[in-house]
Structures are given as structure tokens and as C-alpha cells.
Amino acid sequence: MMMGGGSFKLFICVLLVPYFACFASGFTPADMYLIDCGSPTNTTVGDRVFMADNLASQLLSTPENILANNTSANSATSSGDSALYQTARIFTATTKYTFSISQRGRHWIRLYFYPFVYRNYNLSLANFSVSTPNYVLLGNFNPAGLSFKEFSVNVTSSTLEITMTPFKNSFAYLNALEVVSVPDILITDDAASVNPPGSFQGLMRQALETVHRVNMGGPTVSFENDTLWRTWIPDQSYLVQVNLADNVSNIASVKYPAGGATIDIAPPSVYGTAAKMRSENDPTSNFNVTWEFTVDPGFQYLVRFHFCDIVSKSPNQLYFNVYINSWNVVPNLDLSTRTLGILATAYYMDFVMASADSSKLRVSIGPSPVNNAYPNAILNGLEIMKMNNSAGSLSKVASVPSSSRPGSKKNVGVIAGVSIGASVAVVMAVILFFLHRRRKMERLRQSKTWIPLSINGGTSHTMGSKYSNGTTVSAGSNLSYRCPFAAVQEATNNFDESWVIGIGGFGKVYKGVLNDGTKVAVKRGNPRSQQGLAEFRTEIEMLSQFRHRHLVSLIGYCDEKNEMILIYEYMENGTLKGHLYGLGLASLSWKERLEICIGAARGLHYLHTGYAKAVIHRDVKSANILLDENLMAKVADFGLSKTGPEIDQTHVSTAVKGSFGYLDPEYFRRQQLTEKSDVYSFGVVLFEVLCARPVIDPSLPREMVNLAEWAMKWQKKGQLEQIIDANLAGKIRPDSLRKFGETAEKCLADFGVDRPSVGDVLWNLEYALQLQEAVLHNDPDENSTNVIGDLSPLVNDYNHVDVVSDAQFEMSSADDLSGVSMSRVFSQLVKSEGR
Numbered sequence: 118m119m120m121g122g123g124s125f126k127l128f129i130c131v132l133l134v135p136y137f138a139c140f141a142s143g144f145t146p147a148d149m150y151l152i153d154c155g156s157p158t159n160t161t162v163g164d165r166v167f168m169a170d171n172l173a174s175q176l177l178s179t180p181e182n183i184l185a186n187n188t189s190a191n192s193a194t195s196s197g198d199s200a201l202y203q204t205a206r207i208f209t210a211t212t213k214y215t216f217s218i219s220q221r222g223r224h225w226i227r228l229y230f231y232p233f234v235y236r237n238y239n240l241s242l243a244n245f246s247v248s249t250p251n252y253v254l255l256g257n258f259n260p261a262g263l264s265f266k267e268f269s270v271n272v273t274s275s276t277l278e279i280t281m282t283p284f285k286n287s288f289a290y291l292n293a294l295e296v297v298s299v300p301d302i303l304i305t306d307d308a309a310s311v312n313p314p315g316s317f318q319g320l321m322r323q324a325l326e327t328v329h330r331v332n333m334g335g336p337t338v339s340f341e342n343d344t345l346w347r348t349w350i351p352d353q354s355y356l357v358q359v360n361l362a363d364n365v366s367n368i369a370s371v372k373y374p375a376g377g378a379t380i381d382i383a384p385p386s387v388y389g390t391a392a393k394m395r396s397e398n399d400p401t402s403n404f405n406v407t408w409e410f411t412v413d414p415g416f417q418y419l420v421r422f423h424f425c426d427i428v429s430k431s432p433n434q435l436y437f438n439v440y441i442n443s444w445n446v447v448p449n450l451d452l453s454t455r456t457l458g459i460l461a462t463a464y465y466m467d468f469v470m471a472s473a474d475s476s477k478l479r480v481s482i483g484p485s486p487v488n489n490a491y492p493n494a495i496l497n498g499l500e501i502m503k504m505n506n507s508a509g510s511l512s513k514v515a516s517v518p519s520s521s522r523p524g525s526k527k528n529v530g531v532i533a534g535v536s537i538g539a540s541v542a543v544v545m546a547v548i549l550f551f552l553h554r555r556r557k558m559e560r561l562r563q564s565k566t567w568i569p570l571s572i573n574g575g576t577s578h579t580m581g582s583k584y585s586n587g588t589t590v591s592a593g594s595n596l597s598y599r600c601p602f603a604a605v606q607e608a609t610n611n612f613d614e615s616w617v618i619g620i621g622g623f624g625k626v627y628k629g630v631l632n633d634g635t636k637v638a639v640k641r642g643n644p645r646s647q648q649g650l651a652e653f654r655t656e657i658e659m660l661s662q663f664r665h666r667h668l669v670s671l672i673g674y675c676d677e678k679n680e681m682i683l684i685y686e687y688m689e690n691g692t693l694k695g696h697l698y699g700l701g702l703a704s705l706s707w708k709e710r711l712e713i714c715i716g717a718a719r720g721l722h723y724l725h726t727g728y729a730k731a732v733i734h735r736d737v738k739s740a741n742i743l744l745d746e747n748l749m750a751k752v753a754d755f756g757l758s759k760t761g762p763e764i765d766q767t768h769v770s771t772a773v774k775g776s777f778g779y780l781d782p783e784y785f786r787r788q789q790l791t792e793k794s795d796v797y798s799f800g801v802v803l804f805e806v807l808c809a810r811p812v813i814d815p816s817l818p819r820e821m822v823n824l825a826e827w828a829m830k831w832q833k834k835g836q837l838e839q840i841i842d843a844n845l846a847g848k849i850r851p852d853s854l855r856k857f858g859e860t861a862e863k864c865l866a867d868f869g870v871d872r873p874s875v876g877d878v879l880w881n882l883e884y885a886l887q888l889q890e891a892v893l894h895n896d897p898d899e900n901s902t903n904v905i906g907d908l909s910p911l912v913n914d915y916n917h918v919d920v921v922s923d924a925q926f927e928m929s930s931a932d933d934l935s936g937v938s939m940s941r942v943f944s945q946l947v948k949s950e951g952r
């Protein structure tokens with residue numbers, strides 16, 4: 118039975134979630150030092166044990182400090198860690214902790230302070246700095262009340278030193294201390310920059326201090342419920358107008374598909390609750406929900422938004438704007454396009470705010486009028502992290518005064534005592550155990566790291582006479598060239614917003630004109646696009662290898678300044694989708710539609726067979742079929758393409774990618790990619806072309822929502838004509854429609870092996886075109902011949918059959934076609950031409 122329905126796919130998706138989640142959850146830190154300073158015994162908090170202070174004394178440069186206690190901190194916090202605040206170590210001289218680091222990378226440094234009175238020490242009077250060799254974490258610090266500070270720094274050597282420096286006539290203290298590895302994926306090097314708009318690079322060198330970590334629309338999420346022991350506090354106290362926001366919650370629905378956010382980015386209890394606009398009773402609602410945070414002016418901040426669409430019933434229903442202060446940092450955000458149409462998927466975005474003079478930072482969400490969406494907006498979580506200034510300081514104090522530099526160094530380097538050794542051994546075992554997982558994370562991280570591209574055999578060409586000596590920028594070349602950023606700027610009138618011709622998940626597409634007058638389409642990658650960099654590289658690699666009349670040509674690319682810009686030939690008539698519905702363009706005739714389908718099939722056929730290894734497009738849809746000035750079809754967007762099938766066999770690619778409504782259900786089930794997945798998607802396109810409606814239309818009655826399901830229902834009844842585009846009514850010859858419908862039906866076969874190759878599809882479409890032109894309509898053979906039906910049993914043994922080569926059909930590598938099937942179709946065509 119046919120199983121290609123949207124509901125079915127969603128169901129599969131839900132089934133897959135636990136599988137993804139068990140890969141994504143839990144992180145075991147390579148380094149983990151937890152010290153309950155001043156405590157004579159180990160202290161258990163949640164499932165962690167903070168070691169007694171004497172066990173940590175080997176880490177200290179001057180162990181002979183004062184150990185203080187006072188039970189007045191008994192009820193200092195309600196979160197189960199108040200025991201940590203009851204004891205402290207008092208440092209009367211500069212003292213250094215030295216931690217041995219087994220795995221370089223970012224580490225949390227968490228400091229706990231509670232100012233109680235012990236004998237003649239009133240901790241409220243302490244005044245000190247805390248620093249690492251490269252960064253000042255706290256300067257002139259005087260914790261007046263309970264204070265918990267969280268920092269993270271990238272440790273690039275085998276030790277991490279943390280120095281406590283009391284100021285003149287004062288002292289320092291610490292109630293508890295954590296040094297713990299952070300998963301590499303948590304903070305990557307890049308973010309979008311807010312002011313000026315662009316991209317920010319270099320987060321890995323930043324020391325960060327968490328200043329706000331908020332769970333929108335929900336309660337406190339305590340460290341026990343967070344894989345990285347973070348605490349998320351409720352947003353109510355930050356809301357500027359509490360009455361504009363509502364809480365929503367659906368924690369069970371949160372999904373973490375492979376390749377996206379993991380449970381370590383934020384737990385389900387954060388993604389599963391949200392604040393939303395209180396707009397349900399008023400469809401004309403037009404206001405922002407705003408939160409206001411106190412920040413230290415003069416510093417840059419990393420702002421991380423956590424989103425998860427737990428409110429929509431179907432994709433493409435929720436559009437909203439996201440603001441930081443007065444900057445609209447994400448206009449018209451449609452989360453479903455960022456998460457492959459799968460709702461309730463965890464998704465986050467990072468922004469760097471340049472230093473502001475104000476001590477207030479505002480974050481707002483508000484409705485977007487695009488697509489007449491119902492006004493609504495959501496936010497699930499928010500983190501605001503302070504970045505070190507150019508002096509390497511997170512405090513106004515630029516550096517620790519030299520007069521109070523570390524004095525005694527006698528115990529530096531004595532690190533691994535017996536008890537520490539034991540815990541290190543445990544940690545080592547755990548590291549080995551989780552090595553596999555860490556490799557996986559490493560891959561994820563690497564996929565976001567920029568590696569300069571080397572295509573065309575490693576030579577990188579430069580174009581643009583104005584920018585370097587050499588050739589002029591020109592579309593005439595056969596190779597794609599690295600293009601100077603300045604040339605792209607000029608071609609697009611400096612990315613003039615009014616020249617935008619499209620917006621996709623990858624970024625904006627601009628119209629442009631090169632200095633030789635050639636029109637081009639310039640796709641500028643959004644640096645925060647999750648799939649961004651990998652797709653950028655794939656696209657360049659694929660398009661540099663393939664040249665075909667029915668594939669969109671890449672003219673150049675630009676990777677300067679961490680830009681991800683692709684320059685294509687300009688396709689005057691836009692997308693096939695735009696000509697089918699939505700844009701109100703003149704309706705295409707049946708003949709034009711058939712010719713477009715034939716052109717696209719040729720492009721795909723070339724991809725599948727024109728190269729030593731088959732290339733699977735993976736995102737075949739009407740929006741990726743472009744039309745030139747003569748309505749000739751070209752296949753575009755190779756960002757998701759894979760060469761197959763070996764990649765498949767190693768199961769590297771298990772993440773299901775593609776577009777909702779076009780996805781091959783078998784690919785979903787088995788996570789294995791073949792050319793037949795493209796055939797499935799192309800079958801959906803064929804029905805789309807015939808019916809001129811979106812493949813998923815949630816506004817329709819339940820049984821009509823999914824086009825593939827709906828069209829197959831009518832096709833099976835033999836009444837496809839009931840649902841065709843009204844503009845085509847009475848204009849398609851029944852034989853042509855029947856042939857077309859059968860072809861599409863075969864493409865949507867449940868199992869890949871039962872689907873025809875694109876080559877077969879191509880021939881059948883040619884045939885449907887011939888039938889439309891009426892040359893065959895009296896052929897006595899025609900009614901009894903089901904070309905596709907006869908072909909499919911042969912699909913598997915076509916490989917070594919000699920084939921009629923026919924330049925007209927551009928069979929550059931025709932061995933994908935069955936000689937039998939081909940000659941059979943061919944004979945019919947020959948017959949038709951004879952008349």
C-alpha cells in the first residue's frame with residue numbers, strides 16, 4: 118500500500134526521536150574538578166560529589182589558608198546546593214590553583230560565594246580579583262550577598278591556573294569551585310553580528326561570563342535537570358509588560374534531530390516551554406513582547422536565542438520578528454523552514470552585540486505580516502554572555518595590579534595526588550567509553566569550521582580585472598572562480614535590499630550584474646544558517662564538476678571575510694513553483710509544463726548517470742527547478758547533494774534531509790539514500806505540475822493536505838482529471854494525462870526498487886508529450902501498452918545492454934537505460950514520426 122502521506126511521515130519522525138535523543142543526550146566531561154572549599158568532608162549535590170577541601174590542597178600554591186565555616190548559609194539557596202555555601206577557604210595572600218587539563222578546549226569555571234562571618238573575618242568585606250593567565254574573570258570583586266559566577270574559557274595548554282588576588286588590606290575567599298569541560302559544540306567560533314550586521318568570528322578566543330540564562334514561559338530548570346549543570350531561571354521578572362505574554366508548554370514534543378541542536382545546547386524543559394504573544398483573541402494584535410536585562414555597559418555580549426515551535430499545528434504558520442534593542446536581527450523568522458518542516462525541533466541562534474553605553478539590553482519578539490500569518494511570536498530560552506574586552510578582562514579592572522602578583526610558587530606543579538589520581542583514572546575510563554560520541558561531536562564541530570575550498574584541482578582562480586590583474590569578471594568561462602568580495606558588492610549594488618529576488622533557508626538571493634553586463638543571481642549565505650557551510654562547499658564542489666544544459670551553472674563564489682556567496686547564471690523566469698501557484702503569474706500550458714518536466718528530468722538523469730558515481734540531488738522540488746527566458750528548465754540547489762551509494766553504506770549520512778512533502782518515505786524508514794529518493798520527489802513534482810497546488814497545504818481538509826496522498830488516491834481511482842489545475846481543464850488529451858499520471862504514480866511507489874529510473878521517467882514524459890501533440894492518438898498499440906509497467910521488472914538488469922545513442926536526448930552516459938525499454942519507446946516514437 119501507498120504510505121507516502123504527510124501524517125505517516127510525521128509518525129515515523131516521532132518514532133525516530135528517541136533514537137536521535139539517545140545519541141544526543143548526556144555529555145561526560147573529560148575534566149571535572151569539583152571542590153567544596155573549606156569543607157572537611159565530601160559534599161554531594163544532585164548526582165555530583167564536591168571533594169573535601171583537603172583533597173584539593175595539592176592544587177594550591179599556598180595550602181596554608183584559613184578554612185572557615187558558618188551554618189548561617191543553611192538556607193542560602195533552595196536548590197539543594199546550600200551545603201556548598203556553609204564553608205569557605207579564606208585567602209589572605211595571592212594564591213593559585215593549578216588544574217591539570219586532560220582535554221584542551223572550553224571549560225566552565227564556576228565560583229560560589231556567600232559572605233558569612235567567621236571569627237574576625239567578615240566575608241562581606243572581602244575585596245579581590247580572580248584571574249587566569251589570559252583573562253581577568255573578576256576584578257575588585259566584593260560579593261555582597263550570595264553570588265554564583267559562571268565563566269567559560271578555552272584552555273589551550275595542559276594546565277589551567279586560577280589565581281585569587283586579594284587587594285591591599287583585604288582578603289579573598291571561595292565557597293566552592295568547579296572546573297569542568299564544556300562540549301565543543303556548545304560554543305562555536307562564529308555568530309551573527311548585530312551592529313554592524315554581518316558575521317562575527319573568534320568566539321573560541323573569548324572568555325565568556327554567563328550573565329543571564331532564562332527559561333521563557335516556564336519555571337526554574339535546576340542544574341539537576343540540565344546535562345551541563347546549568348540553572349535556567351524564569352522570565353517573569355524580566356518582562357517589561359507581563360500582561361502581553363502567555364506561557365505555553367509541551368515538553369514531551371521537543372525533538373533533537375541529528376545534526377541540529379542537542380540536549381546539551383539546552384534541555385527539553387527549556388525548549389518545551391515558551392513565552393508567546395497574548396494574541397489569540399485579537400487577530401489584529403500588533404505588539405512586541407519585550408524582556409529587559411541589566412548588563413555592564415562597555416562590553417560586547419553574546420546573545421543566544423533558543424526556539425522550538427511548540428505552538429504551531431503545521432509548518433509555515435508562524436512568522437515573527439526577533440529584536441535585540443532596536444535591531445531586527447531575524448526578520449520574518451519561520452522556524453519550520455529552519456527545521457525541515459518538523460515542528461517542535463530545538464533550534465538556536467547566536468548574535469554578538471557590540472558594546473552599548475546603556476546598562477539595559479532589551480530583547481523583543483513581535484509579529485510579522487508576511488503570508489498573512491496570524492500574529493504570534495515565541496521565545497523558549499535566552500542566554501546572555503559577557504565577552505572579554507580587548508584587555509582580556511571581563512571586568513572594568515583591566516588587569517591584576519602587579520604589586521599583588523602571585524608570590525609563593527613553591528607548590529606549583531604538584532598536581533596529581535593519590536586521591537586525584539584515582540578520580541583521573543575513572544575519568545580516563547569514561548573518556549574511552551565516550552570516545553565514539555566525542556568523535557561524532559568533533560565532526561559536527563568541524564563541519565562549522567571554515568576550511569578554504571580547493572576546487573578545480575586545487576588551483577584557485579581570481580576574477581575581476583579591477584581587483585587583481587588578470588581576467589575580467591565574466592560568465593563565459595567554463596569553470597567557477599573565486600570572486601573578490603568587492604566585485605560581488607559592486608554587482609549587487611552593495612547587496613541592495615531592493616535587489617533581493619528570493620529568501621531561502623540558506624540566505625538571501627540577489628539579482629546582480631557583472632561588469633561585462635552578464636546578469637547573475639547572487640546567493641549570500643547567512644552565517645548562522647545551520648546547514649550553511651557544508652552545503653556551501655557541497656554546492657561548489659558539485660556544480661564545478663557538472664556542466665549540463667539542464668543544470669544551473671555556477672559562475673563563481675566568494676569565501677572572503679567568511680562570506681558564503683554563490684554566483685549563478687540568472688534565470689529570468691524564476692522557479693517552476695512560482696509559475697504554478699502563489700505568485701499569480703500567467704498559467705503555463707500543458708505542453709510547456711511537459712517540456713519543463715522533461716528538461717528537469719534530463720538534468721536529474723545527467724546527475725544520476727553522467728558521472729562515475731551517481732549523484733543524488735536529495736532536494737528535488739518545484740522551487741529548485743528554475744526557468745530561463747525561454748522557459749527551459751534547469752535543476753538548481755545542490756547543497757544537499759551526495760554522491761552515492763558508497764557514502765550510504767558507511768551510514769555516514771543518517772540525518773534525513775530534504776523538503777517536507779517531497780521526502781521519500783523509504784528514505785525516512787531506512788535512512789538510506791538512493792537515486793530512487795530523487796525519483797520519488799520528482800513524482801511529487803509531477804503531481805504538483807498537474808494540480809498546481811502546494812505539496813503540503815494545511816488550510817485544506819485533512820485528506821487533501823498532502824498532495825502526494827491526495828493525487829495518488831485519484832490516480833488509483835482512474836479519475837486524476839478530477840483534481841487537475843482548473844486552467845488545464847479540457848486542454849490535456851486523455852492519453853497524455855493517463856501516461857503522465859501513470860508515470861507519476863510509478864515514481865511514488867512505496868519501495869525504491871519498484872520506481873522507474875529517471876531515464877525511464879524521461880522517456881515516458883517524452884511519450885506523454887508526443888501523445889499530447891496527437892500524433893499517436895490513433896495508434897492501435899497505444900492503448901495496450903503500459904510503457905512504465907513493462908519497464909519496471911527490467912529495472913535491475915539494464916546495465917550492460919547496448920543502447921541507441923541519441924544526441925538529441927543528451928544521453929552522455931546512457932547505460933542507465935534498458936535497451937529493451939528504450940527500443941520499445943523508441944519504436945513508438947519512430948512510428949509517430951512516420952505519420
Ligand SMILES: *[C@@H]1O[C@H](CO)[C@@H](O)[C@H](O)[C@H]1NC(C)=O
Nearest residue numbers: 159166167168169536539540
Ligand atoms: C571524596 O571524593 C573523592 C573524589 O572526589 C574520592 O576519591 C573520595 O573517596 C571521597 N571521600 C569520601 C570519604 O567519600
Ligand SMILES: *[C@@H]1O[C@H](CO)[C@@H](O)[C@H](O)[C@H]1NC(C)=O
Nearest residue numbers: 155156157184185186187204
Ligand atoms: C567549623 O569550624 C570549627 C573550627 O573553627 C570546627 O571545630 C567545626 O567542626 C567546624 N564545623 C563544621 C560543620 O565543619
Ligand SMILES: *[C@@H]1O[C@H](CO)[C@@H](O)[C@H](O)[C@H]1NC(C)=O
Nearest residue numbers: 187188189232233234235236
Ligand atoms: C555566622 O554568620 C552570621 C552572619 O552571617 C554571624 O552573625 C554569626 O556570628 C556567625 N557565626 C559564627 C560562629 O561566626
Ligand SMILES: *[C@@H]1O[C@H](CO)[C@@H](O)[C@H](O)[C@H]1NC(C)=O
Nearest residue numbers: 233234238239240241242261
Ligand atoms: C559585615 O560587613 C557588612 C558589610 O560591611 C556589615 O553590614 C555587617 O554588619 C558586618 N557583620 C559583622 C558581624 O560585623
Ligand SMILES: *[C@@H]1O[C@H](CO)[C@@H](O)[C@H](O)[C@H]1NC(C)=O
Nearest residue numbers: 243244245257258259284285
Ligand atoms: C577594592 O580594592 C581596590 C584596590 O585597593 C579599591 O580601588 C576598591 O575601591 C576596593 N573595593 C571595595 C568594594 O572595597
Ligand SMILES: *[C@@H]1O[C@H](CO)[C@@H](O)[C@H](O)[C@H]1NC(C)=O
Nearest residue numbers: 222223271272273301304321
Ligand atoms: C580553543 O582554541 C584553539 C586555538 O585557539 C582552537 O583550535 C580550538 O578549536 C578552540 N576550542 C574551542 C572549543 O573553542
Ligand SMILES: *[C@@H]1O[C@H](CO)[C@@H](O)[C@H](O)[C@H]1NC(C)=O
Nearest residue numbers: 334335336351353362363364
Ligand atoms: C507563567 O508562569 C509563571 C511561573 O512559571 C507564572 O508566574 C506566570 O504567572 C505565568 N504567566 C501566565 C500569563 O500564566
Ligand SMILES: *[C@@H]1O[C@H](CO)[C@@H](O)[C@H](O)[C@H]1NC(C)=O
Nearest residue numbers: 337338339340341342368386
Ligand atoms: C526535573 O524536571 C522534571 C520534569 O519537568 C520535574 O518533575 C522535576 O521536579 C525536575 N527536577 C528538578 C530538580 O528540578
Ligand SMILES: *[C@@H]1O[C@H](CO)[C@@H](O)[C@H](O)[C@H]1NC(C)=O
Nearest residue numbers: 403404405440442443481483
Ligand atoms: C517592536 O520593537 C521594534 C524594535 O524596538 C520596533 O522597531 C517595532 O516597531 C516594534 N513593533 C511594535 C509592533 O511595537
Ligand SMILES: *[C@@H]1O[C@H](CO)[C@@H](O)[C@H](O)[C@H]1NC(C)=O
Nearest residue numbers: 322323324505506507508509
Ligand atoms: C578577548 O581576549 C582575547 C585573548 O586575549 C582576544 O584575542 C580578544 O580580542 C578579546 N576580545 C575582545 C572583544 O577584545
